Amino acid sequence: MADESCRICGQPALPSGMKERVIRIAEEKGIVDASSLLLCRNCKLKSFSHKLVGGDLRKVPRAKLVPHRRTERLEPVKQDSRLGTTVYKSECFSCNQGCDAVVHVKDGRVVRVEGDASSHVTKGILCSKGLASPEHSNHRQRILYPLKRSGKRGEGRWERISWDEGLDTIVRRLNETEEKYGKDGILLATGTSRGWLLPFYRFANAYGVQYTAPGTAQCALPRFTGSTLVGGTRFLENPDYAHTRCMLVWGANPTSTFPAKGRGMMEAWIRGAKLIVVDPMLTETSSKADLWLQLRPGTDAALALGMLNVIIEEGLYDQTFVEQWCHGFEGLKKRAAEFPLEKVSEITWVAKEQILEAARLYARVKPSCITIVVAIEQNADSLSTCRAIAMLAAITGNIDVPGGNLIQMPVPVGLWLKADLALNNILTEEQHERRLGSRKYPLLSGKHSVSFPPSAFNYDAWKAMLTGKPYPIRAMYSQGSNMVLAYANSKMVLEAIQGLDFFACVDFYHNETNRWADVILPAATWMERDFVTCSDQVSPDSAHLQQKTVQVGESCSDVTILNELAKRFGFADRMFTTDESFMDFLLQPAEMNFKDFKRKGVIRLPWEYKKYEKNGFATPTGKVQLFDPKLESLGFDPFPGYVEPAESPISTPELSGEYPLIITTGGRVPVFRHAEFRNIAILREIVPELTIFLHPETAGRYGIEDKDWIVVESPRGSVEGIADLTPGIDPRVVQVASHWPGKSNVNLIMDNEKCAPIVGSAQLRCQLCRIRKRE
Amino acid sequence: MKMDQKFLVVDLDACVRCYSCEIACRQENALSLVTQSRWCRVQTISPRKVGGELHLDFVPVMCLQCEDPMCAKFCSVEAISKKEDGRVLVDEETCIGCQQCIAGCPYGAMYFNEVTRKAGKCDLCSSRVDSGIEPSCVQHCIGGALRYVWGTEVEELAQGRHSVQVGRTYYLSSKWKLSISGQLNQSPPRERHA
Numbered sequence: 013m014a015d016e017s018c019r020i021c022g023q024p025a026l027p028s029g030m031k032e033r034v035i036r037i038a039e040e041k042g043i044v045d046a047s048s049l050l051l052c053r054n055c056k057l058k059s060f061s062h063k064l065v066g067g068d069l070r071k072v073p074r075a076k077l078v079p080h081r082r083t084e085r086l087e088p089v090k091q092d093s094r095l096g097t098t099v100y101k102s103e104c105f106s107c108n109q110g111c112d113a114v115v116h117v118k119d120g121r122v123v124r125v126e127g128d129a130s131s132h133v134t135k136g137i138l139c140s141k142g143l144a145s146p147e148h149s150n151h152r153q154r155i156l157y158p159l160k161r162s163g164k165r166g167e168g169r170w171e172r173i174s175w176d177e178g179l180d181t182i183v184r185r186l187n188e189t190e191e192k193y194g195k196d197g198i199l200l201a202t203g204t205s206r207g208w209l210l211p212f213y214r215f216a217n218a219y220g221v222q223y224t225a226p227g228t229a230q231c232a233l234p235r236f237t238g239s240t241l242v243g244g245t246r247f248l249e250n251p252d253y254a255h256t257r258c259m260l261v262w263g264a265n266p267t268s269t270f271p272a273k274g275r276g277m278m279e280a281w282i283r284g285a286k287l288i289v290v291d292p293m294l295t296e297t298s299s300k301a302d303l304w305l306q307l308r309p310g311t312d313a314a315l316a317l318g319m320l321n322v323i324i325e326e327g328l329y330d331q332t333f334v335e336q337w338c339h340g341f342e343g344l345k346k347r348a349a350e351f352p353l354e355k356v357s358e359i360t361w362v363a364k365e366q367i368l369e370a371a372r373l374y375a376r377v378k379p380s381c382i383t384i385v386v387a388i389e390q391n392a393d394s395l396s397t398c399r400a401i402a403m404l405a406a407i408t409g410n411i412d413v414p415g416g417n418l419i420q421m422p423v424p425v426g427l428w429l430k431a432d433l434a435l436n437n438i439l440t441e442e443q444h445e446r447r448l449g450s451r452k453y454p455l456l457s458g459k460h461s462v463s464f465p466p467s468a469f470n471y472d473a474w475k476a477m478l479t480g481k482p483y484p485i486r487a488m489y490s491q492g493s494n495m496v497l498a499y500a501n502s503k504m505v506l507e508a509i510q511g512l513d514f515f516a517c518v519d520f521y522h523n524e525t526n527r528w529a530d531v532i533l534p535a536a537t538w539m540e541r542d543f544v545t546c547s548d549q550v551s552p553d554s555a556h557l558q559q560k561t562v563q564v565g566e567s568c569s570d571v572t573i574l575n576e577l578a579k580r581f582g583f584a585d586r587m588f589t590t591d592e593s594f595m596d597f598l599l600q601p602a603e604m605n606f607k608d609f610k611r612k613g614v615i616r617l618p619w620e621y622k623k624y625e626k627n628g629f630a631t632p633t634g635k636v637q638l639f640d641p642k643l644e645s646l647g648f649d650p651f652p653g654y655v656e657p658a659e660s661p662i663s664t665p666e667l668s669g670e671y672p673l674i675i676t677t678g679g680r681v682p683v684f685r686h687a688e689f690r691n692i693a694i695l696r697e698i699v700p701e702l703t704i705f706l707h708p709e710t711a712g713r714y715g716i717e718d719k720d721w722i723v724v725e726s727p728r729g730s731v732e733g734i735a736d737l738t739p740g741i742d743p744r745v746v747q748v749a750s751h752w753p754g755k756s757n758v759n760l761i762m763d764n765e766k767c768a769p770i771v772g773s774a775q776l777r778c779q780l781c782r783i784r785k786r787e
Numbered sequence: 788m789k790m791d792q793k794f795l796v797v798d799l800d801a802c803v804r805c806y807s808c809e810i811a812c813r814q815e816n817a818l819s820l821v822t823q824s825r826w827c828r829v830q831t832i833s834p835r836k837v838g839g840e841l842h843l844d845f846v847p848v849m850c851l852q853c854e855d856p857m858c859a860k861f862c863s864v865e866a867i868s869k870k871e872d873g874r875v876l877v878d879e880e881t882c883i884g885c886q887q888c889i890a891g892c893p894y895g896a897m898y899f900n901e902v903t904r905k906a907g908k909c910d911l912c913s914s915r916v917d918s919g920i921e922p923s924c925v926q927h928c929i930g931g932a933l934r935y936v937w938g939t940e941v942e943e944l945a946q947g948r949h950s951v952q953v954g955r956t957y958y959l960s961s962k963w964k965l966s967i968s969g970q971l972n973q974s975p976p977r978e979r980h981a
């Protein structure tokens with residue numbers, strides 16, 4: 013009814029007949045202006061918040077008082093009398109980081125998940141995904157039983173089978189493939205994982221079959237490798253926010269993607285620590301920055317080298333630390349000198365003054381810490397980028413000092429000793445040679461891989477499935493990976509999967525990838541299994557407990573599934589009889605078993621700084637390696653350098669004529685994790701569709717208005733989403749979020765062939781595209 | 788300022804639009820999607836250029852616990868009342884679901900729960916607070932923007948910054964000279980400027 017519609021937007025605002033009543037009551041009560049009541053809710057909320065903030069900018073010093081966080085005594089299991097629930101201390105794995113959480117259970121169901129107020133890591137916070145976990149555990153679309161395909165492949169018809177039938181089928185079909193094509197005929201795949209990477213690697217190595225994962229080349233491997241080559245550990249993962257005075261946040265938005273870090277960062281910010289943010293977009297984090305460097309996507313290495321040059325030239329580096337602990341400083345100095353301000357500014361689009369100011373601020377304000385996440389791993393030379401940024405921390409003496417970037421403590425839990433426990437040592441020379449990508453990308457797929465056991469380069473794997481070259485891959489077993497959305501060039505990935513003889517998946521829900529499976533096994537979520545977690549990314553000094561709280565359907569932990577497969581393949585001795593025996597194994601160095609740990613709930617070491625002073629850095633030289641001997645011996649540049657993205661207005665001007673805009677993908681929203689949780693209704697309500705960010709000027713040129721459906725195209729295909737016009741992005745750049753399903757899957761248009769050297773990451777942050785309004 | 792009472796402080800500087808407050812609220816108050824009730828909402832002020840630089844701001848909006856609540860004035864059965872401790876509460880037993888209060892709230896903070904068929908809104912997590920636990924949105928706020936504190940601490944937090952008090956809620960900013968002039972039913976609105 014027009015009468016009851018919103019005075020501003022025209023949407024339905026009031027129930028029928030309400031308008032007259034509102035006006036009458038307003039008159040009776042003597043309310044002079046009732047017009048603000050005749051709005052819909054959205055317009056009321058909008059009008060209040062806009063009026064409140066207004067536009068009168070008058071900056072004053074920000075708050076100094078850090079919030080008191082709720083604290084509680086640690087109790088692994090307790091009763092909550094207010095809610096009538098049993099409460100289990102656990103570790104949220106809505107993403108792969110692990111935030112302490114408490115799980116409330118009533119009548120065999122998870123009814124509530126909250127942050128754990130006894131946690132020294134999270135101080136009681138939890139993100140929206142974690143808080144929505146009950147909806148995940150109880151979701152009506154969960155796969156509850158093992159399933160086998162009953163119709164044609166891809167038809168989506170399934171038949172319930174027993175665990176024995178599911179596991180036996182996988183083993184039989186993989187054995188058949190092996191008889192025909194050898195071990196090379198099989199590929200294992202994993203996604204980001206939820207804590208079970210170690211048993212997965214161990215399984216793959218014991219089985220003698222290669223694996224691939226987007227969570228290596230595309231994420232984690234380049235930056236872990238970068239800081240490990242430089243400093244022997246993944247020290248860039250641990251900014252010491254509690255003691256820092258300056259934060260350099262590089263291509264990261266931790267409040268949306270890394271809650272525990274986001275909390276630490278914001279508390280430091282509230283305290284008054286300086287914030288420098290490198291990001292092509294105005295985000296939640298960059299909008300708080302004291303200094304925001306809005307760079308051209310993919311040019312991070314040049315910016316880092318430019319900053320190194322300023323710091324070295326102006327003598328702002330820590331001379332004592334450099335002399336005592338750095339190897340190859342003179343060489344780095346020479347390399348950095350190739351990146352003067354003028355040139356860096358031209359490459360990166362960042363003003364000279366800003367580069368200068370950022371370098372000075374980061375080097376002068378002590379202590380400073382660096383925050384990095386995935387963005388810097390998806391450009392033209394991701395390893396150089398990650399190394400150059402690690403070197404910033406090194407030469408300024410900010411490694412393992414209070415307020416700098418910390419080296420993980422030797423927490424006595426097996427996970428920490430990953431490399432040995434993954435059985436990398438049983439891999440043969442021949443296996444290393446035959447692994448796809450080992451020649452071209454030695455630190456991803458070769459025996460020299462650091463941080464992760466060597467894995468197959470994914471582009472070569474799809475190629476092998478599609479063409480049989482260099483050898484056919486005919487069967488795949490995938491654990492927790494929605495590959496069709498997670499890898500660049502989805503069309504290629506999908507075709508490769510469709511052509512397989514056999515495909516088995518372990519997952520929570522049906523999705524675009526396991527639709528093509530022959531067998532699906534139901535995985536237990538983090539609320540439904542036991543685990544010991546120990547992540548250097550969030551808690552470098554502690555190990556935490558994850559407890560099974562409920563059983564959902566016949567779902568089963570990923571560790572159990574791997575153990576059961578190993579039994580049937582005949583290498584049970586390499587794996588574990590039960591989940592508990594695996595936990596006991598992990599806890600051996602702590603001299604306790606899982607039962608003890610369940611009573612204890614956490615293992616925490618007292619913190620020690622400057623651990624390198626005892627045994628040096630865990631590198632071949634025992635020092636920070638600005639010059640890398642390993643890279644040199646493999647025939648690569650031993651110093652970080654800059655290469656132009658494979659597709660860019662500079663490297664491919666003709667392509668850029670047809671596809672004039674730079675597309676950067678992968679910007680995250682807080683309510684989803686990669687391809688997950690778009691089926692959780694209360695999260696999806698917040699971000700219902702794919703958002704494509706572009707500058708109003710750019711939109712104007714193509715006749716696009718805010719909230720229009722638009723199409724983004726590349727030579728590989730097209731993707732559709734809703735335009736969000738923002739002056740917070742360069743007019744030459746379009747930002748498209750990743751991991752949306754169907755026509756909104758940006759990976760349909762991304763290239764996966766022209767990858768970063770040495771580590772093989774797809775250049776997801778810097779390719780070319782064009783846009784148009786959807787007809 | 789009532790020093791012996793607790794206030795919800797919303798520090799706009801520190802809001803990072805993580806939506807933890809929204810989901811924490813829905814969980815604590817059993818507000819599934821079908822209830823169509825989102826008692827806590829984070830509003831985005833789209834990026835804009837002011838004073839030569841770009842700004843992106845977020846405003847969490849929930850019931851402000853007004854001093855003289857409009858929702859109560861519009862209630863047809865006197866189900867809504869302002870309590871001694873400052874909270875504005877809806878008595879579900881009395882509520883007949885006429886929805887006049889929803890129209891009557893100028894902030895859009897009152898909801899009609901499609902499951903219970905009653906009015907509902909933020910009650911500052913009464914059940915938690917009565918058991919000595921802070922509101923769920925406050926505990927889970929990643930940025931540290933939401934605080935539930937005594938009047939004395941509000942003074943300390945607001946010191947030297949822009950602030951606006953609406954009912955039992957304090958909005959703070961170090962950037963914007965906050966204002967609620969023109970909003971209904973603040974008697975008198977307290978605006979303080981640094």
